[in-house]
Amino acid sequence: MAAPILPGSTLGILGGGQLGRMFCTAARNMGYQLNVLDPDPDSPAGHIADDHVEAAYTDMAALDYMVRSCDVITTEFENVPAGSMRYLARGKPVYPSAEVLEIAQNRNREKAFARKAGLKPAASHPVVHESDLEQAIRITGLPAILKTATLGYDGKGQYVVESLQQAQQAFRDSGAVECVLEKKIELKQEISTIVARNRQGDTAVYPVGENEHRNGILHITIVPARVDEAIAAMARQQALQLVEELDYVGVLAVEFFIDSNNELLFNEMAPRPHNSGHYTEDACVTSQFEQQARVICGLPPGDVTLLSPVVMVNLLGDLWRPDWPVLLNEPDVKLHLYGKKEARPGRKMGHYNVLGSDVEQVLKKARAIYSRLAEA
Ligand code: ATP
Ligand code: MG
Numbered sequence: 018m019a020a021p022i023l024p025g026s027t028l029g030i031l032g033g034g035q036l037g038r039m040f041c042t043a044a045r046n047m048g049y050q051l052n053v054l055d056p057d058p059d060s061p062a063g064h065i066a067d068d069h070v071e072a073a074y075t076d077m078a079a080l081d082y083m084v085r086s087c088d089v090i091t092t093e094f095e096n097v098p099a100g101s102m103r104y105l106a107r108g109k110p111v112y113p114s115a116e117v118l119e120i121a122q123n124r125n126r127e128k129a130f131a132r133k134a135g136l137k138p139a140a141s142h143p144v145v146h147e148s149d150l151e152q153a154i155r156i157t158g159l160p161a162i163l164k165t166a167t168l169g170y171d172g173k174g175q176y177v178v179e180s181l182q183q184a185q186q187a188f189r190d191s192g193a194v195e196c197v198l199e200k201k202i203e204l205k206q207e208i209s210t211i212v213a214r215n216r217q218g219d220t221a222v223y224p225v226g227e228n229e230h231r232n233g234i235l236h237i238t239i240v241p242a243r244v245d246e247a248i249a250a251m252a253r254q255q256a257l258q259l260v261e262e263l264d265y266v267g268v269l270a271v272e273f274f275i276d277s278n279n280e281l282l283f284n285e286m287a288p289r290p291h292n293s294g295h296y297t298e299d300a301c302v303t304s305q306f307e308q309q310a311r312v313i314c315g316l317p318p319g320d321v322t323l324l325s326p327v328v329m330v331n332l333l334g335d336l337w338r339p340d341w342p343v344l345l346n347e348p349d350v351k352l353h354l355y356g357k358k359e360a361r362p363g364r365k366m367g368h369y370n371v372l373g374s375d376v377e378q379v380l381k382k383a384r385a386i387y388s389r390l391a392e393a
Pocket of ligand 2: 284285
């Protein structure tokens with residue numbers, strides 16, 4: 018087994034958004050050098066990396082430079098071209114692997130894989146041709162949600178449909194690209210968990226977070242999740258099954274639905290740290306970003322113990338510029354900003370974590386602060 022990659026070495030990352038930025042911050046604290054590849058000259062991670070390569074993810078010279086200058090390479094977003102990761106892997110260790118990214122990049126492949134690993138996605142059927150819709154509806158029933166198979170995020174590329182005609186229209190609106198039709202679940206709750214695995218196969222699973230979305234975008238994560246211990250344990254166990262089955266190395270987020278019958282359903286996975294894991298930055302012994310650095314370097318996963326109940330709230334561009342003192346005057350509120358200059362509706366600009374001894378109190382406080390920000 019190769020020796021661990023130690024501080025002083027250079028970690029490369031494809032993608033320079035906020036997840037890359039928080040990864041760079043955590044890894045730099047540990048003494049690593051950071052190289053970021055991202056075409057955007059104004060990328061949040063590029064601002065703080067030792068080296069920011071401003072080039073396309075398919076630029077061969079840039080990829081060759083990453084191979085030469087980095088000791089290990091990771092990514093912060095699932096839609097990085099798998100071919101680029103495969104190319105990099107010929108020269109240096111790359112985690113997660115191109116094969117895993119290819120599964121996570123396509124909702125149909127992802128659901129099939131999750132089923133194979135023993136998880137239970139909502140009833141669904143691939144839609145490649147418009148003529149697949151009738152059979153798909155027989156499987157999912159109505160209402161259903163048509164989702165594009167690739168490139169969806171924050172609820173984009175999703176259509177709720179109540180009839181075959183609406184489904185046909187939605188399929189045409191999608192550009193008739195590969196889709197999946199999914200049963201529309203009556204959601205009782207949504208939860209997620211983050212799991213990490215190194216190349217030796219050591220794993221660590223974070224406590225389960227309870228997620229609230231607004232307009233298809235994560236709004237709040239509550240930890241500990243207010244769910245039966247048996248359901249939380251099952252979610253963590255299933256996340257472990259997934260990383261074992263994938264032979265995964267890195268940090269993986271797994272999103273679940275809990276339906277009105279209290280059944281745990283697999284929603285999707287993200288082969289990287291996740292917005293719903295930002296609570297770990299202030300409330301766990303090891304943040305998800307430090308964890309990413311540790312496991313890609315072949316170190317044992319850090320302790321994932323929750324030190325305090327916590328609620329994370331996203332700050333989107335809709336609500337900009339916030340009344341900063343509302344956040345900064347609170348001693349138990351931790352503000353995180355991503356250094357993005359341009360605020361657009363729906364764009365993730367930052368988040369805050371509220372800590373305290375009682376999760377209901379913390380949630381109340383987090384919501385009260387949000388209302389004050391929204392009013393200002
Ligand atoms: P992200 O990557 O930001 O999590 P995404 O675009 O990949 O988002 P999903 O996780 O598929 O989207 O869906 C976003 C949200 O839409 C879910 O968290 C859930 O609230 C709702 N949703 C999605 N699929 C279903 C479904 N089958 N039944 C009920 N609600 C759903
Ligand atoms: Mg999602």
